[in-house]
Amino acid sequence: MTTETASRTAGLLAGKVIFITGASRGIGAAAAHLFSAEGAAVVLAARNVDALDQLVTKIRAAGGHCRRRSHGPHRR
Numbered sequence: 001m002t003t004e005t006a007s008r009t010a011g012l013l014a015g016k017v018i019f020i021t022g023a024s025r026g027i028g029a030a031a032a033h034l035f036s037a038e039g040a041a042v043v044l045a046a047r048n049v050d051a052l053d054q055l056v057t058k059i060r061a062a063g064g065h066c067r068r069r070s071h072g073p074h075r076r
Contacts, residue, residue, distance in 0.1 A: 014039030023068075024051035036064030045069045 018035050022028040024046035032042050036059045046052045049070045059066040 011039040016040045017043065019043045019045070021045045024048040024055060029055055032059060032066070033062075036062070036066060041065040041067075043067050043069065 013035055016039075018040045020028050020032050020035070020042060023032050023042075023044035025048070028044075028046065032044055032055060036042050042059065042064065044052060044055065044066060045068070047070065052068050052070060056066050056068050
């Protein structure tokens with residue numbers, strides 16, 4: 001993707017809220033980064049609370065809007 005293409009698509013999801021399950025790693029984490037970079041507010045859920053917290057920190061540090069919800073037996 002060129003800089004011109006990137007600037008044209010930035011904000012594609014502005015004003016949207018996206019809920020992602022399995023967000024602590026793999027495709028879920030990659031989707032969270034991408035959707036956040038495109039302007040969406042992301043709500044993330046995963047069983048691995050520590051990995052989820054790290055992802056939330058990275059997204060917020062990059063200027064994204066994000067909240068987390070844990071699910072499974074180790075909910076905090």
